[in-house]
Amino acid sequence: MFLINRPQESVTMKCVQRSNLHTKMILDRCRTVIILSSVVCTLAVVISLHRLLSYEIKLIKPFSPIPAGLYGNYLEPIVDESPPTVLKGVDKARDAEAVGSLNAALEMKKNGKTDKALKLFQHAFALSPKHADILNHFGEFLEDTKKDVVKADQLYTLALSNFPDHTDALVNRQRTASIVENMDREMLRKIDEKRDALLSIPENNSALMRAKKEAYFQHIYHTVGIEGNTMSLQQTRSILETRIAVAGKSIDEHNEILGLDAAMKYINSTLLYRLRDITMGDILEIHKRVLGHVDPVEGGHFRRTQVYVGGHIPPGPSEIQQLMTQFLDWLNSEDAMDLHPVRYAALAHYKLVYIHPFVDGNGRTSRLLMNLLLMQAGFPPVIITKQHRHLYYQHLQTANEGDVRPFVRFIAQCTERTLNLYLWATSEYSHMVKAIGEPHILTGEGFEDDLL
Secondary structure, three states, X not given: OXXXXXXXXXXXHHHHHHHHHHHHHHHHHHHHHHHHHHHHHXXXXXXXXXXXXXXXXXXXXXXXXXXXXXXXXXXXOOOOOOOOOOOOOOOHHHHHHHHHHHHHHHHHHHOOOHHHHHHXXXXXXXXXXXXXXXXXXXXXXXXXXXXXXXXXXXHHHHHHHHOOOOHHHHHHHXXXXXXXXXXXXXXXXXXXXXXXXXXXXOOOOHHHHHHHHHHHHHHHHHHHHHOOOOOOHHHHHHHHHHOOOOOOOOHHHHHXXXXXXXXHHHHHHHHOOOOOOOOHHHHHHHHHHHHHHHOOOOOOOOOOOOOOEOOEOOOOHHHHHHHHHHHHHHHOOHHHHOOOHHHHHHHHHHHHHHHOOOOOOHHHHHHHHHHHHXXXXXXXOOOOOHHHHHHHHHHHHHHHOOOOHHHHHHHHHHHHHHHHHHHHHHOOOHHHOOOOOOOOOOOOEOEOOOOO
C-alpha cells in the first residue's frame, strides 16, 4: 500500500507546484501591467500639468451693460425691406471712359499733380469699380503718394477678387498683407489695454454706473437710428426711463426702442454669464424680442420667402436651416473662439447678416449677437453711430465682395470709441480722451476717410 500511494502523492505535489507557478506568473503579469499603467498615467498627468501651467490663462469678467433703474420688457415692429435693386449689365462706354480717366490719372501722377490724379482715380473707380487695372493702379497711387497701405491693400484684394490672375495686384498684395496684419494687431492690442483699464474699475464706482446709463441710452438711440428711427437722444432717454409716449412720434418708433431694450435685458439676464454654446434657440429668442408682438407669426421664426437687401440677394428660404446650422458650428468652434474677441464678434455679425435668416430685424439681431460676444469678453456693447451708417453699410458691401477686413476694422474703431466714452467718464485722466461734447467722442474725426 505504501508503494501504491507514493506515485499519487508525487502527482499531487506536481499539480500543486504547477498551480502555484501559474498563479505566480499571473500575479507577475498583473503587477507589470499595473506598474506600466501607473507610469503612463503619471506621464499623462505631468504633461497635462505642464501644458496647463505654460498656457497663459486670462479670466475676463463679462461686462453687464444694464444700469440700475431701467426695467421693462417691450417688443418692436417690422420695418419693410428695401426693394430689390435691378442689376445693370456691362456698360462698355462707361468702361472706356473709366480707362480714359485712369490713363489721365497716371499722367497726372507722373507729372506730380497728385490732387488732380486723386480725383481722376476716384472718377475711374466710380465708373468701373471692378476693373482690376484701375483698382491696382489706384492702390499703388494711394500707397506711393498718400502712404495709405491699408486702403491700397484693400484695393489690391478687390482686384484679385475680380481677376485672380492679375500679376501686378498679386505682387502688391503679397507685399502689403503682412504690413496691414501687423497694423491691425497693434490696433487690437491698444483696444485690449483700454478694455483692461475699464475692467479694473470697481462695479460700484459711481462714475462707472453713470457712464453705463449714458452709454446704454446712446447704444439704443444709435442702433434704432441706423434703421431710420427719428427719435432724438433725449426722447429715447425719456421713453426708457418713464415709459411715457412722445407726442408726434409713431407707435412703431416707440416699439423699436422698447423692443431693443427688451432684447438687451434678455441677453443680460440669460446669456451673458452662461458658459455653454450659443444655440439656435438663443438667436431665435433674441429675434423674437426684436420683432415682438407686432408680427407674432414672423417673430422668432426663420423667413419662408425670398428677401432683397439693396444689391445683396440673400440665400433662399430653403437654405436657411442648413446655413444657420453651419453658422452655429463655426460660432462655437475652437478656431472661431481663438480669434481676438473683436474679430470674432465682427465676423459673427457679418456671417449672420449675410444669411439674412429673418424677414426683418436681421441687422439688429446681428448687432445684438455681436455685442453679446463682446460683453462676454469684457467689452461694453459697441455703439455704431447713426452718423456712420453709410460707412457701416459700405463695409458690409465690401465684405460681400470678398474682403471682410474693412468691416472688422470698422467695428474695432467703434469699439475703441465706445471704450473712450467710458474711460472719459470714469478716469481722473479724462483730459487724455476727447470729451463727449465737441468734438463728439463717438462721431468725431478719426474714422478712415471715405476715399473710395
